[in-house]
Amino acid sequence: MPSENKCPAATLTTGEILHGFRVLRVEQLPDRRITAYEMEHEKTGAKVLHLHCDDRENLYAIGFRTPPGDSTGVPHILEHSVLAGSEKFPLKDVFNELLKGTLQTFINAFTYPDKTIYPVASQVHTDFFNLACVYTDLVLRPMLLKETFYQEGHHMEFTDPDDPQSDLVLSGIVYNEMKGAYSSSDRLMGKAIQENIFPGNIYAHDAGGDPEAIPQLTYEQFKAFHRTFYSPSNARIFLYGDIPAADHLAFLAGMLSGFEKIDVESSISSQKKRQKPVYVRGAYPLSKEETTERKTAVNCAWLLAENTDFETSLLLKITCGLLVGSSAGPLYKALIDSRLGEDLSPVTGLEDDFKQMVFTVGLRGTDADNAPLIEELIFETLRKIYESGFDSALIEGAIHQVEFHGKEITRGAMPYGIALMDAAYHTWLYDGDPLIGLNFSRVISLVRKKWEENPKIFQDMVKKWFLENQHRVISLLEPSKTYNEERDKAFKQKMGALKASLSTEELENIRKEADSLRRFQATPDAPEAAATLPRLNISDLPRTIDIIPTDKTIRNDIKILQHDIFTNGIAYLDIAFDVAHIPDDLQPYLPLLAKLMTGMGAAGLDYEAMAKRIALKAGGLSCHLTAGATTDGRHNWQKMIFQVESLYRNVEEAVKIVSDILAAGDLSHRERMYDLTAERKNDLHASVVPSGHVFAGRAAAAMLSLPAYRDEQWHGRTQLRFISRIAEESKADNRELREKLTDLRKMVFRRERLTLNMTADAEGLAILSEAAAMITGQLGGGEEKCAPEIPLLSPAYLGIAIPAQVSYVAKAFKAPSYADPLAASLFIAAKLLSNDYLYKHIRVQGGAYGGMCQYEPAGGILAFLSYRDPHIVRTLQVYNDAPNFLAGEMVKRENLEKAIIGTIGALDKPMDPATRGYVSMIRDFTGLDDGLRLNLRHRILDMTEKVLVEDMARFFTTAEKSSSVVVVYGEERRLREANAALETKLNVEPLA
Numbered sequence: 001m002p003s004e005n006k007c008p009a010a011t012l013t014t015g016e017i018l019h020g021f022r023v024l025r026v027e028q029l030p031d032r033r034i035t036a037y038e039m040e041h042e043k044t045g046a047k048v049l050h051l052h053c054d055d056r057e058n059l060y061a062i063g064f065r066t067p068p069g070d071s072t073g074v075p076h077i078l079e080h081s082v083l084a085g086s087e088k089f090p091l092k093d094v095f096n097e098l099l100k101g102t103l104q105t106f107i108n109a110f111t112y113p114d115k116t117i118y119p120v121a122s123q124v125h126t127d128f129f130n131l132a133c134v135y136t137d138l139v140l141r142p143m144l145l146k147e148t149f150y151q152e153g154h155h156m157e158f159t160d161p162d163d164p165q166s167d168l169v170l171s172g173i174v175y176n177e178m179k180g181a182y183s184s185s186d187r188l189m190g191k192a193i194q195e196n197i198f199p200g201n202i203y204a205h206d207a208g209g210d211p212e213a214i215p216q217l218t219y220e221q222f223k224a225f226h227r228t229f230y231s232p233s234n235a236r237i238f239l240y241g242d243i244p245a246a247d248h249l250a251f252l253a254g255m256l257s258g259f260e261k262i263d264v265e266s267s268i269s270s271q272k273k274r275q276k277p278v279y280v281r282g283a284y285p286l287s288k289e290e291t292t293e294r295k296t297a298v299n300c301a302w303l304l305a306e307n308t309d310f311e312t313s314l315l316l317k318i319t320c321g322l323l324v325g326s327s328a329g330p331l332y333k334a335l336i337d338s339r340l341g342e343d344l345s346p347v348t349g350l351e352d353d354f355k356q357m358v359f360t361v362g363l364r365g366t367d368a369d370n371a372p373l374i375e376e377l378i379f380e381t382l383r384k385i386y387e388s389g390f391d392s393a394l395i396e397g398a399i400h401q402v403e404f405h406g407k408e409i410t411r412g413a414m415p416y417g418i419a420l421m422d423a424a425y426h427t428w429l430y431d432g433d434p435l436i437g438l439n440f441s442r443v444i445s446l447v448r449k450k451w452e453e454n455p456k457i458f459q460d461m462v463k464k465w466f467l468e469n470q471h472r473v474i475s476l477l478e479p480s481k482t483y484n485e486e487r488d489k490a491f492k493q494k495m496g497a498l499k500a501s502l503s504t505e506e507l508e509n510i511r512k513e514a515d516s517l518r519r520f521q522a523t524p525d526a527p528e529a530a531a532t533l534p535r536l537n538i539s540d541l542p543r544t545i546d547i548i549p550t551d552k553t554i555r556n557d558i559k560i561l562q563h564d565i566f567t568n569g570i571a572y573l574d575i576a577f578d579v580a581h582i583p584d585d586l587q588p589y590l591p592l593l594a595k596l597m598t599g600m601g602a603a604g605l606d607y608e609a610m611a612k613r614i615a616l617k618a619g620g621l622s623c624h625l626t627a628g629a630t631t632d633g634r635h636n637w638q639k640m641i642f643q644v645e646s647l648y649r650n651v652e653e654a655v656k657i658v659s660d661i662l663a664a665g666d667l668s669h670r671e672r673m674y675d676l677t678a679e680r681k682n683d684l685h686a687s688v689v690p691s692g693h694v695f696a697g698r699a700a701a702a703m704l705s706l707p708a709y710r711d712e713q714w715h716g717r718t719q720l721r722f723i724s725r726i727a728e729e730s731k732a733d734n735r736e737l738r739e740k741l742t743d744l745r746k747m748v749f750r751r752e753r754l755t756l757n758m759t760a761d762a763e764g765l766a767i768l769s770e771a772a773a774m775i776t777g778q779l780g781g782g783e784e785k786c787a788p789e790i791p792l793l794s795p796a797y798l799g800i801a802i803p804a805q806v807s808y809v810a811k812a813f814k815a816p817s818y819a820d821p822l823a824a825s826l827f828i829a830a831k832l833l834s835n836d837y838l839y840k841h842i843r844v845q846g847g848a849y850g851g852m853c854q855y856e857p858a859g860g861i862l863a864f865l866s867y868r869d870p871h872i873v874r875t876l877q878v879y880n881d882a883p884n885f886l887a888g889e890m891v892k893r894e895n896l897e898k899a900i901i902g903t904i905g906a907l908d909k910p911m912d913p914a915t916r917g918y919v920s921m922i923r924d925f926t927g928l929d930d931g932l933r934l935n936l937r938h939r940i941l942d943m944t945e946k947v948l949v950e951d952m953a954r955f956f957t958t959a960e961k962s963s964s965v966v967v968v969y970g971e972e973r974r975l976r977e978a979n980a981a982l983e984t985k986l987n988v989e990p991l992a
Ligand SMILES: [Zn+2]
Pocket: 076, 080, 174, 177
């Protein structure tokens, strides 16, 4: 992460030519400490953007415009397939080799509606160039074997592979991935809008692939798509990090040699504006036992300005933020207060991954009859806003958010460079200025100037782009209990008819091709092929650990942790309360308490005023729950953690907000309480199908350890059941709920249960320390203990019925924590199983989107998971055979080394400043000190085949017998079919 408050000195000048690249522009972005170079390769026309800064996590991304001509998913299937292998690197799956044998901190590929991007990142320079070299070769010169197309795209096979008389079915990784995606109501909502807002445009197609259309794609079309669009002349290469521009250019010159400039027709036309709104109706799958009442979503979407029209798109972004960006937004509020639906639709917001932006707003948890009322309400509210204007505090809050998020250095699952990459492509892809959105100081002064010139500017935007804009879609998405059944039936009929039309010879051909695909998948790469990939050695890995600066003190009996870290002027405060003493029956209320405390009013202000105050003074305010075991596995911790972040100048007010919430949070506004409860219920419900593997893993682990049990209680299906009941019960009368929460709050927000965790540089820490006294002064204290009851844990076999066309299969084992001698082996074994065994059997051969093994020492769990899986019984068999894979000669030195590199890479994953501070606090709760971390690292680095094999044999012998739990999330019909074949039957239950 950048650590100095200045831009690197420019090393190239505009007009200069270096290594065949012409420098078009050099510009500094002081707020981000970046020096930017825009360049072009003279010979091929490849465009290059380099953002030079002092972040050592360098990022390389090559992107192409890939406008789809249909919904066969050809850009997506190609995205998967190019990474399989190239002439220079003739392996069957290079991507997976890079994933496991390098120190990559990020390696992926993304299919967007109109572009495909291939990013890689690493903190080690040699590793970075190795990765970038292989990636570029794969993308520009892939093999694109027929087998790869069958495997990643689609192919036919028989349910009994050897018997052409058995049923004919379709398989393929993208095919199953998209079947999973098309089971999610959120995805179907977005699809309906996209198709109808862009009729006749490339965006009317699904670049990801519609499962109905994917089988129509031919191998020839697939290869032709690559020939057409994957040329340096159609490429935009994005670079970010501390490597100097000249080094990048020398590298790129080598990669692009041999290519000429060609004409690529990849321009994207704008959608012509319609003069009339369009009304559409669609359906999504719902479980049999659920009621269809109040399960419909109604959305209204408008086609807006071009991304490249910077001024208009900026003003539109602010306007949309004002309308629905917080609970103080007037359109947000009007929709919620109307009670026409339960909460805002999940697709609400501005979408800028198209050439022209789209804004959507709507309600879910409603009925079809309400659609005209919802539409009327939206327009009536917009008219009122146009007439009376926006509250200026709301506008100031929106401008403050631009400043805050411009300044903040964030790295969640993705490198910071990825966020900048996304922003650059939003304009660059359409031949606009790639830097325009990155310069937030300029953005802020432009907004202020426009607002000063015309105080009604945002009202005018509402009038022009929403009230008078007839190019809009009103979309209704209704639940259907027969959705999957109908599709299954139609599919079976289609395949049956197809089979009946084929001759014996043709059927035999299908069998042969499927058979040769299986043989191809089962044959290992030749050693010469594997040797083509650049490799790291164990000796290249540092034997030291990254130490997070931490200063521990106790002030007035409160534990305070401080981390002196450069944060670019932002202060982070974590306020953690121990909740281990809360009785088991009250634990499920904690997540709701967290949501209400941060979403209601406080200290005499209603929630709307509070939301404005937060937007104006804080970058964010949230509260979550988390639990873990100590390193010896003997104790555990359970915490409720508030997090607030703000610019240094706002720290005092931001901390005052939290202090007001803790001391005087409002629990009296019945409607608001119900709305937040319903929102939580709907969010959790909608996340089950897209994250089925997480839910299945949670439910399985819950029966094995207390931290995992809490996780399920707070975030899993148990919580979904709980919150659904509470939402129903508290609809009419919430007195009981209010009393419970009021009592609970008194039990949680206490001085003796508090830890404060602060992250900022010395200046920020001083400001934070002073402000934090406000919190401790307000809290109640004194002894109040109640004995925690430990819930009973027992192994089980469960099948949870969900409306999805694919399954999620989890098997969990109780596993020891960090300090146990087995920990190093468990870390490596989980990597090895994920990289090799599960990848091959669950994904490559099984056709599931993913299969993985996770070791979570703090949760005390080792788990196998599958994602968007067409199988259940077969997958469980693969899990059962896993111990055999880890026995004896199957564990080769080479694979072990890759697993060690991958394990170390995961432990060394870069973190943003806020996360470093947070992780240090979690380590403190766990008792994971730096000595233990160093020792564990050495044990991982020094692992031998012999120790690993012995350790894992020991682990699985006891684990399999004493503590294995299986949970499958899938369609009820499939669960029952699986039970017919399973020895130990799954106990089939409905989701909620
Ligand atoms: Zn995919």
